[in-house]
Amino acid sequence: MIKIGITGGIGSGKSVVSRILQVLDIPIYIADDEAKKLMVSDPHIKKSLIALLGNQVYLDGQLNKKLLANYLFAKPEHTKEINDIVHPRVKEDFLTWCEKNQECPIVGIESAILFEAGFKNAVDYSILVYASEEVRLERAIKRDKSTAELIAKRIAAQTPDREKLLLTDFLVYNDGNIAILPQVLFLLQELKKTI
Numbered sequence: 493m494i495k496i497g498i499t500g501g502i503g504s505g506k507s508v509v510s511r512i513l514q515v516l517d518i519p520i521y522i523a524d525d526e527a528k529k530l531m532v533s534d535p536h537i538k539k540s541l542i543a544l545l546g547n548q549v550y551l552d553g554q555l556n557k558k559l560l561a562n563y564l565f566a567k568p569e570h571t572k573e574i575n576d577i578v579h580p581r582v583k584e585d586f587l588t589w590c591e592k593n594q595e596c597p598i599v600g601i602e603s604a605i606l607f608e609a610g611f612k613n614a615v616d617y618s619i620l621v622y623a624s625e626e627v628r629l630e631r632a633i634k635r636d637k638s639t640a641e642l643i644a645k646r647i648a649a650q651t652p653d654r655e656k657l658l659l660t661d662f663l664v665y666n667d668g669n670i671a672i673l674p675q676v677l678f679l680l681q682e683l684k685k686t687i
């Protein structure tokens with residue numbers, strides 16, 4: 493089995509790439525969805541988040557997203573603190589999920605913070621979905637009905653693409669000018685050669 497990691501900054505289009513891979517029968521673990529589930533179900537994560545942010549980090553058993561987002565995106569130390577609580581458990585969960593999908597020749601994980609959260613050594617190949625910061629900002633503002641200021645804070649919480657480019661094995665260029673389907677199909681062809 494080959495494990496691939498799909499990453500890219502906010503608004504790069506990694507969910508679109510993951511969706512294409514899923515349609516092509518490649519199971520993808522969506523780290524953001526699973527992290528959100530674990531943040532309300534995992535006793536160790538809950539205990540650590542409450543110790544750091546107080547009981548109000550949960551409201552009626554649900555994550556207080558506003559409080560968490562305000563803390564997480566305020567400064568890099570905060571981002572690291574939260575990621576260090578949440579993502580080791582996500583990684584463990586991903587590896588268990590991989591065992592359950594043993595029969596699949598290729599499986600993937602989608603995470604905006606594949607490198608930051610230490611998933612690189614859990615995958616065989618990483619794929620960076622790339623679009624310029626300007627394009628990503630515009631897409632994220634539109635998708636999340638947000639503001640440039642708030643999205644810029646999220647961009648600042650993620651490793652810049654110039655650093656990710658040095659760590660990645662493959663690149664999918666998604667600036668809106670080059671079709672992504674042929675790029676994904678080519679990528680799969682290359683990956684299959686390694687099986």
Ligand SMILES: CC(C)(COP(=O)(O)OP(=O)(O)OC[C@H]1O[C@@H](n2cnc3c(N)ncnc32)[C@H](O)[C@@H]1O)[C@@H](O)C(=O)NCCC(=O)NCCS
Binds near residue numbers: 502
């Ligand atoms: C902070 C939270 C509550 C904000 O929720 P909200 O609905 O406002 O935003 P949403 O979840 O749609 O996130 C939008 C984007 O922000 C970025 N982002 C989210 N969490 C992080 C993080 N820990 N580090 C860097 N960027 C992040 C991602 O690009 C994400 O797609 C939420 O993002 C969250 O629970 N984050 C922790 C889980 C996580 O680390 N997910 C991202 C990596 S897999």
Ligand SMILES: Nc1ncnc2c1ncn2[C@@H]1O[C@H](COP(=O)(O)OP(=O)(O)OP(=O)(O)O)[C@@H](O)[C@H]1O
Binds near residue numbers: 666
């Ligand atoms: N090539 C494209 N042309 C136009 N719009 C696009 C393109 N790729 C993605 N989008 C749109 O941009 C937005 C962001 O894409 P997507 O949700 O896949 O990003 P993401 O990398 O998963 O971001 P996040 O980290 O925030 O989850 C979506 O609304 C998506 O439909």
